[in-house]
């Protein structure tokens with residue numbers, strides 16, 4: 059059988075075989091899983107903010123290059139709303155460029171300050187955002203591609219009330235640069251649907267949480283394997299900081315505090331800190347004890363398996379769905 063291949067503006071721009079991107083994942087998006095998706099023909103972004111030091115970040119970029127045999131991979135630049143947490147952003151870009159990385163994903167706030175240094179270094183910037191308005195503005199600021207995520211996104215979908223399939227259809231009318239959509243995508247049928255919509259690809263996260271290469275406790279992965287489409291809930295909407303997460307005891311406790319009137323991040327103590335999630339859930343396997351970014355796409359996970367298998371399954375299912383669509387859409391003789 060022929061090997062499926064997909065050709066869109068994003069596969070051309072990023073030099074990949076399949077229009078599937080693994081977005082940044084705080085504390086989890088490191089060289090192992092990123093190299094695995096790159097080796098499988100997709101694209102992944104190492105999350106710069108995950109590392110305790112710039113040296114550790116550089117070392118992981120080098121590890122990724124070794125694991126991927128020199129194939130291109132990307133770096134995620136998550137920009138905080140709090141400027142004091144962004145001091146390392148220029149160093150993240152410089153170190154990536156020194157290590158031969160040219161592909162960047164930005165998220166969190168407007169990408170204006172990132173465009174010039176990345177382009178000066180010959181890089182390509184994909185900006186991820188939650189609304190058509192932000193996508194249009196990123197295009198105006200000169201980014202090379204946009205990822206538009208809907209309310210089902212694991213992580214921070216913003217105050218978004220729309221799914222990516224709705225926003226994406228509107229955005230396509232207003233964007234000239236390549237567009238990928240994400241949020242809730244965990245199955246090849248949805249990849250095919252995104253292409254049928256006219257998007258150039260998809261961006262994913264939750265579905266890859268169970269990948270063998272993800273450096274987290276097996277108990278967390280098994281919790282996601284056992285879950286269904288109701289595995290996620292949202293917290294912190296009352297603070298205008300909506301966060302889609304695993305529906306566990308920690309999330310219910312945050313919801314309880316919100317219902318009782320907590321309205322500042324401080325009032326939740328360490329419950330919402332990523333350091334707690336890393337220590338208790340990712341390393342300790344205490345799956346109820348910390349907040350874990352996750353969307354309903356986690357419900358598609360049915361096994362702990364290599365990221366490359368996940369990519370292959372997505373591609374095979376997308377290919378089958380595209381073939382079925384081709385059979386459905388036929389021509390009829392005039393007059394019939």
Ligand SMILES: Cc1cc2nc3c(=O)[nH]c(=O)nc-3n(C[C@H](O)[C@H](O)[C@H](O)COP(=O)(O)O)c2cc1C
Pocket residue numbers: 080081082083084086105107134135136164165166186207210211212213214240241242243261262263264265267350351352353354355
């Ligand atoms: C555990 C986890 C951590 C994430 N951390 C980040 C992050 O640090 N920066 C970022 O830009 N996006 C982050 N995201 C969002 C993903 O990059 C991606 O946009 C999202 O997972 C797509 O939606 P999906 O989860 O429904 O597939 C995270 C997602 C997950 C599941």
